[in-house]
Amino acid sequence: MQTNYTKVAKNSQIKVGLISADVVGRKMAGPGMRYFELASALACDFSVFLFAPDSCDLSANGFKIITYNSKKSSSDLAKKISDLNVIIAQNLRPPLLSDIKKLKIKFIADLYDPLLIEVLEYAKDDNEKLRNATFDFNYFSLLLQLATADHLLCASDRQRDYYCGILSGRQILNPNFYNASPNLEKFITIAPFGLLSEKPKAKDPEAFYKKFPAIKKTDKIIYWGGGIWNWFDPISVIKAVEILAKKRDDIKLFFLGAKHPNPKIKKMRMANEAISYAKEKGLIDKFVFFNYDWTPYDERTNYLCQSAIGISTHFDNTETRFSFRTRVLDYFWADLPMILTRGDYFAELCEKRNLGVVVDYKNSKEIAAAAEKIVNDEKFRSEIIKNISEVKKNFYWKSIAENIAKIIKKDRFAERKISRYEFWRLTFHFYKAGLKKKLAK
Numbered sequence: 528m529q530t531n532y533t534k535v536a537k538n539s540q541i542k543v544g545l546i547s548a549d550v551v552g553r554k555m556a557g558p559g560m561r562y563f564e565l566a567s568a569l570a571c572d573f574s575v576f577l578f579a580p581d582s583c584d585l586s587a588n589g590f591k592i593i594t595y596n597s598k599k600s601s602s603d604l605a606k607k608i609s610d611l612n613v614i615i616a617q618n619l620r621p622p623l624l625s626d627i628k629k630l631k632i633k634f635i636a637d638l639y640d641p642l643l644i645e646v647l648e649y650a651k652d653d654n655e656k657l658r659n660a661t662f663d664f665n666y667f668s669l670l671l672q673l674a675t676a677d678h679l680l681c682a683s684d685r686q687r688d689y690y691c692g693i694l695s696g697r698q699i700l701n702p703n704f705y706n707a708s709p710n711l712e713k714f715i716t717i718a719p720f721g722l723l724s725e726k727p728k729a730k731d732p733e734a735f736y737k738k739f740p741a742i743k744k745t746d747k748i749i750y751w752g753g754g755i756w757n758w759f760d761p762i763s764v765i766k767a768v769e770i771l772a773k774k775r776d777d778i779k780l781f782f783l784g785a786k787h788p789n790p791k792i793k794k795m796r797m798a799n800e801a802i803s804y805a806k807e808k809g810l811i812d813k814f815v816f817f818n819y820d821w822t823p824y825d826e827r828t829n830y831l832c833q834s835a836i837g838i839s840t841h842f843d844n845t846e847t848r849f850s851f852r853t854r855v856l857d858y859f860w861a862d863l864p865m866i867l868t869r870g871d872y873f874a875e876l877c878e879k880r881n882l883g884v885v886v887d888y889k890n891s892k893e894i895a896a897a898a899e900k901i902v903n904d905e906k907f908r909s910e911i912i913k914n915i916s917e918v919k920k921n922f923y924w925k926s927i928a929e930n931i932a933k934i935i936k937k938d939r940f941a942e943r944k945i946s947r948y949e950f951w952r953l954t955f956h957f958y959k960a961g962l963k964k965k966l967a968k
Contacts, residue, residue, distance in 0.1 A: 539573065539574050540574070541572075541573045541574065541612050541613065541935060542573065542574045542575075542576065542610055542611045542612050542613070543569055543573045543574070543575050543576070543611065543612065543613045543614075543615065543935065544575075544576045544577075544578060544608055544611040544613070544614045544615070545562045545565060545566050545569075545575070545576070545577050545578065545614075545615045545616070546562075546578045546604065546614060546615070546616035546617075546619070547559055547562040547563075547577065547578065547579055547580065547617075548580065548597075548600075548616075548617055548618055549580070550579075550580065551563055551577065551579035551580070551583050551585065551592070552579075552582070552583050552584045552585055552824075553584055553585065553823040553824055553825065554821045554822075554823050554824070555824055556753075556754070556821075557640075557720065557753070557853040558617060558640070559579075560720075560824060560853075561637075561639070561720055561721075561853075562577060562579075563577065563585065564721060564723070564924045565615070565721075565924065565927070565928055565931070566587070566590045567587075567588065567589060567590065567924070568924045568925050568927070568928030569590075569928050569931065569932060570588075570589035570590040571589075571925075571928070572928075572932045572935075572936070573613075573932070573935070574590075575589070575590035575591070576590065576591050576592075576593055576611070577590055577591070577592045577593070578593050578594075578595050578604060578607070578608075579592055579593070579594050579595070580594070580595060580596075580597035580600070581594060581595075581596065581597050582594055593607055595607065600620065600623070601619075601620045601621075601622035601623040601626075602622070604623055605622070605623060605626045608626070608627070608630070608632065609630060611630075611632050612632065612633065612935075613632065613633045613634075613635060613935055614627060614632050614633070614634050614635065615635045615637055615680075615931070616634070616635075616636070616637060617636075617637045617638070617639075617640070618642070618668055618672065619634075619671075619672065621671060621950075621953075621954040621957060621958075624671060624672075624675045624950075625950070627675070628675060628945075633677045633678070633935075633940050634675060634676050634677050634678075635676065635677065635678045635679070635680060635931070635934065636672040636673070636675075636676035636678070636679050636680070637680045637718075638669075638672065638679055638680060638681050638686070638690060639680055639681055639682040639686070639718065639719060639720060639851060640682075640851070641686060641689060641849045641850075642665050642668075642669070643662075643665050643666060643669050644689075644845055644846050644849050645758070645846055645850075646661055646662055646665045647662070647845070647846065648756075648757055648758035648844070648846045649661075649756075649757065649758075650662065651757060652757070652796055653967075654967065656963070656967040657964065657967035657968060659963075660960055660963035660964040660966075660967050661964055663956070663960035663963070663964075664957065664960040664961050664963075664964050666960075667953055667956045667957035667960055668957060669693075670697065670953050671950075671953050671954070671957060673690075673693065673694065673697065673699060674697075674699075674945045674949065674950065674953060675943070675945060675950070676943070677940040677941055677943055678713070678714055678715070678716065678934050678939060678940055678941065679714060679715045679716070680715075680716055680717075680718040680931070681715060681716075681717055681718070682717065682718070682719040682720065682851035682872075683717065683719060683851055683872045684717065685848065685849055685872060686717075686849055686851070687715055687717060689849050690715060691711070691715070704941065707941065707942065708941065712939060713939045713940065713941050714939075714941040716930055716931065716933075716934055716939075717930070718927050718930050718931050719851055719922065719927065720851060720853040720856055720922075721856065721922050721923060721924035721926070721927040721928075722856040722857070722859055722860040722919060722922050722923060722924065723860060723923070723924060724923045724924075724925060726860075726861075727828040727831055727832055727860055727861050728828060728832065729828050729829045729831075729832040729833065730825070730826060730828065730829055731826075731829050732829070732832070732833065734826070734829035734830065734833075735748070735781075735829065735830055735833050738818075739781075739812070739816050741779075741812055741813055741816075742779055742781075742816065743777070745777060746777050746778070746779050747777055747778050747779070747835040747836070747898075747902045748779050748780075748781050748830075748833060748834040748835055748836070749764070749768070749778065749779065749780045749781065749834070749835070749836045749837075749838050749866075749898060750781055750783070750830065750831060750834035750835075750836065750837050750838065750858075750863065751764065751780065751781065751782045751783060751838055751839075751854075752783050752827075752831070752837060752839075752854035752855075752857045752858065753783060753784060753853070753854035754784050754785070754786070754795070754798070754821075755782060755784075755785060755795055755797050755798035755801055756795055756797065757795050757796055757797045758797075758841060758842065758844070758846050758847075759797060759839070759840060759841050760840040760841055760842055760868065760888075760889060761782070761797060761798075761800075761801040761840070762800065762801060762804055763840055763889050763890065763891045763894060764780060764838055764840055764891075764894055765780065765801060765804055765805050765808075765810065765815055766891035766894075767891040767892070767894035767895040767898065768780045768810065768814050768815055768895075769808055769810060769814075769891075770891060770892065770895040771814075771895050771898065771899070772810065772813075772814045776814075778814075778898055778899075778902065779814055779815070779816065780814065780815045780816065781816045781818070781830060781834070782801070782815075782816070782817045782818060783818055783822050783827060783830060784818055784820070784821045784822055785798045785802065785817050785818065785819045785820075786798065786819070786820070786821060801817075802817060805817075818830075827857070828861075831857055831860075831861045831863075832861060834861070834863060835863070835864075835901070835902060836863060836864055836865065836866060836883075836898060836901055836902070837854075837855065837857070837858030837861070837863035837864070837865040837866075837883075838865065838866045838867070838894075839852050839854055839855055839858075839865070839866075839867050839868070839873070840866075840867070840868045840886075840894070841868050841870070841871065841888075842868075842888060842889070843870060843888045847868075847870045847871045848870060848871065850871050850872070851871075851872055851873075852871060852872075852873055855867070855873045856919075856922055858915075859882075859915055859918065859919035859922060860919065862912045862915050862916060862919075863915075864882070864883045864884075864901045864908055864911040864912065864915075865877060865882060865883035865884075866883055866884050866885075866886060866894055866897045866898065866901070867883060867884075867885050867886070868885070868886055868887070868888055869885050869886065869887060869888070870888070876918070880914050880917075880918050881910065881911060881914050882911060882914055882915050882918060883897075883901070883911055884897035884900065884901065
């Protein structure tokens with residue numbers, strides 16, 4: 528499962544800690560995968576420690592995994608980080624941020640997932656008080672990260688522009704800050720989600736057919752990687768398969784995971800709607816298949832390698848514009864031609880480099896036509912696969928880790944100072960929003 532990078536710790540005296548707030552284990556989502564793979568790749572250059580919440584059933588090659596109590600994350604982590612030189616983390620609480628500053632540890636804030644925008648969709652179905660409190664909680668959390676970080680990571684040029692806007696609005700990007708680094712290389716680095724350089728191999732090539740007897744080995748499978756979150760559009764894909772099912776029986780749709788592996792993440796309305804629609808139309812377990820549990824990280828290749836098309840569909844909103852759909856990287860990894868809704872980073876890349884077909888929002892007919900084009904036109908499919916094999920090299924974990932390693936080796940850290948008053952003001956509003964969030968549930 529883990530990439531076997533050549534372990535030559537050139538700067539082994541430098542100790543780097545990666546703190547994952549999400550599950551790290553055989554059943555993990557994007558954040559856990561990111562930190563596990565980055566830890567492995569960064570271990571080529573540094574002494575690396577991966578901090579995982581509560582428990583971890585994975586073994587590490589070249590770095591150390593340390594678990595912490597997620598219910599007392601700040602106090603527990605504070606006891607374990609004192610020897611570190613650098614910390615990379617997505618979203619730290621005020622007490623730990625304060626300790627990091629006191630210990631003079633360099634803090635790289637990992638903002639590859641713009642949570643402040645994502646939460647607008649995530650909390651859309653909540654009552655008004657809860658939704659506003661959830662937004663405020665994430666807003667002040669982001670301000671705390673920006674106020675204390677020595678460097679930021681983001682996933683794309685679009686996100687870089689987004690964070691530059693916030694930095695300007697907060698007067699962090701002021702004349703002195705600008706003069707120190709006009710191109711901001713000392714403060715922002717693009718370090719997206721990545722993929723393994725080794726080609727995926729199915730541990731059990733028969734897994735699909737054992738679990739879903741209605742799927743034949745000659746079928747062309749459309750693969751929906753990752754979960755079914757509320758800001759995705761699975762219904763349009765199911766409707767496309769419904770169209771195709773009326774004239775052919777060899778194109779099937781598979782959803783890799785219907786629920787999140789982290790029990791703290793709420794159940795998604797869209798997943799229930801997708802399952803209900805497939806049942807209502809008589810498609811479930813005939814043309815549309817759901818894996819109701821979360822597929823273990825090292826077993827997803829059993830399904831990925833037997834698929835013909837990777838798909839990701841979403842809606843026309845702000846979340847789409849600034850998103851970085853990590854599931855698409857699995858499609859790159861397996862050289863899967865893809866069908867993507869327009870509007871996001873990968874759709875733009877797909878059109879520019881001919882990596883598949885880009886369709887309009889909520890357009891089932893276009894999705895159905897795209898699937899048939901990819902399945903029927905071998906020349907078209909071969910050209911796409913050739914293009915993917917070139918583009919994906921830019922997303923290897925090793926390359927992404929090298930960009931992060933340069934920050935540390937070349938000391939690309941901004942000179943940051945935050946007044947005690949400003950830190951405690953943000954902290955007060957953070958906890959106030961957290962209290963409102965609890966009371967609104």
